[in-house]
Amino acid sequence: MTDNPLKRLQRLWLCETLRLREEHAGPLEDGEANRLARQTGNDLASRIETRALFLAKRDGQLQAQQHWLQGARLALGLLLVLAVLSGAGLALAALGDGSRPVNVFWALGSLLGLHLLLLLGWALGLLLAGDHSAGLGRLWLWLSEKLARDASAAQLGPALVLLLQRRRLNRWLLGLLVHGLWLVALLSAGLMLLILLSTRRYGFVWETTLLGSDTFVALTQLLGSLPALLGLPIPDAETIRASGDSALTSEAARHAWAGWLFGVLLVFGILPRAVLLLLCLWRWRHGSARLALDLNLPGYRLLGERLQPTSERLGVLDAAPAQLTEAQGGSTRLDSSGAVLVAIELDPQRTWPPSLPKSVADAGVLDSREQRQQLLDQLGRFPPARLAIALDPRRSPDRGTLALLGELARTAAATRIWLLQPPPGEALDSQRLGDWHSALQRLHLPFADSAPLAWLESGHD
Structure with a gap:
């Protein structure tokens, strides 16, 4: 990093602030922050700074x-x-x-x-x-x-x-x-x-x-x-x-x-x-100029296990945070190419995937935490230019799903949400569909009930 000493001091200051906050209020929801920090490939101190900067921007510090x-x-x-x-x-x-x-x-x-x-x-x-x-x-x-x-x-x-x-x-x-x-x-x-x-x-x-x-x-x-x-x-x-x-x-x-x-x-x-x-x-x-984090502190030692893990863990890593964080959408500014279609928690009886052009990659259906983490890591290394995410609007727009949508959107240059139609003979709950519309609008993600296959293939409709 080539920042001047003042900006470096501010980064270290944010790291200490978040360490104190987590000591008093418990661990934060930091899955995406940890993933971005691990992708930097730097030493532990730099990964902690990357994580702290992400969380500080997200939570207002x-x-x-x-x-x-x-x-x-x-x-x-x-x-x-x-x-x-x-x-x-x-x-x-x-x-x-x-x-x-x-x-x-x-x-x-x-x-x-x-x-x-x-x-x-x-x-x-x-x-x-x-x-x-x-x-x-x-x-x-x-x-x-x-x-x-x-x-x-x-x-x-x-x-x-x-x-x-x-x-x-x-x-x-x-x-x-x-x-x-x-x-x-x-x-x-x-x-x-x-x-x-x-x-x-x-x-x-x-x-x-x-x-x-x-x-x-x-x-x-x-x-x-x-x-x-x-x-x-x-x-x-x-x-x-x-x-x-x-x-x-x-x-x-x-x-x-x-x-x-x-x-x-x-x-x-x-x-x-x-x-x-x-x-x-x-x-x-x-x-x-010689100021650095004390990595021997308990809070940083725990972060070291997550930011430089000897092996990947499965299951729940942290307890629920004391305060819920509003999900956020966005897009990446990194070089991107290609198109990807992915679905989240679909009914196993639904036929998937649809017929796709050769230029569109199928990322499958995300049902588990491991699948989500694997896809996020892959998209973080190879950001797509266009990403379509298929959802079943019969499910409720829970906090975890919305957070995942925000994380996925931030790995792509452009993202669209595909709200799938229900099977024949089954009607959608208008209240639940309205909840989805409101949640996606807060995330600033465009959505439609028709397949965005033409957009995925060519970049326009």
Whole structure:
């Protein structure tokens, strides 16, 4: 398979979702899915993915996954807007409206205090708790599930968490989210800081009762040493000491304090988050490229017995599913040729088959599960261009027969249903015939009570 890693992750995600669903609700009706998976001839993991994709399309998990992803993108957008507004609010809270001098260390605490505390908590959680789940990550997952608004999405969130835990990718995915949102917030704070410093006149002071001026001089220069390497200005010792009494009115002092405040925000806020974001992105890509199904899980071991059987089994394989699945018709897009006539559960006293042209193959009468499976396997390998299916409308259109019609139709390029006339002297039940008409219409299969032999031979009537 040549799909990109994201699509591959989505396939593995669907496999885990269906595994959880079957663990909680029992085995699904998967006869056709297993047959299609076995026809691929690939390894067990690829067959499980093929089966999962078929069942997910049929039962709605694929659409639910798309809804979940849409909800995740919408939740991420809301969090990004919140991050931008929060960052701008941090800058406004740090500088104020310019009517009072700015206490530089209070401003610095407003800009970086929460960021540094949460960054320390993330690092400790990564080291001590392993798959640490940050609050923002849990909020994003919760919002994604709520915004999906799809009942079939109930297993998607837990399945994604379990899948990523295999290679401990949760920490890196949530790290991408957390550091990305904090980077946006700090960039927003930095931009708002520049706008405020460019449009208002601020004076800067520091205040203390217990500490001396030398302590503030040393601390200010220590924090400003790294920004100074990037060419950003820092106040000299005289300026720092003088700012302890009152806000200096000189432009040089204002510029030095403004440059120092922005530089500390850049070096201790924006750059660490950017570096950690790139680290999480690298680890995520590296780990997701190696992500695979754990075939030792009981659910996958059971599938291995069905998708790579050592011998064919007869009889009932699975119990009835908790929820019945509506049969579906369709057609194949594979290269097809020839014409086939097959009948389903006819009265043994009926003369069969009719006289057929040489170009039309007779597939006989399907009475047993083994015959049905054998024909489906054969048609899967050699799809016919035209397939006619003869039915006795005196029988009820039960779920198994309708499902078989859908499977047969999906192996051929075109399919027609032949509703056989009853023997002479016997009348059809109009109610039962109407049930057949309604069921075949739901399957989108054309039907008639006359033999479609001319259509089988030439492709037209």
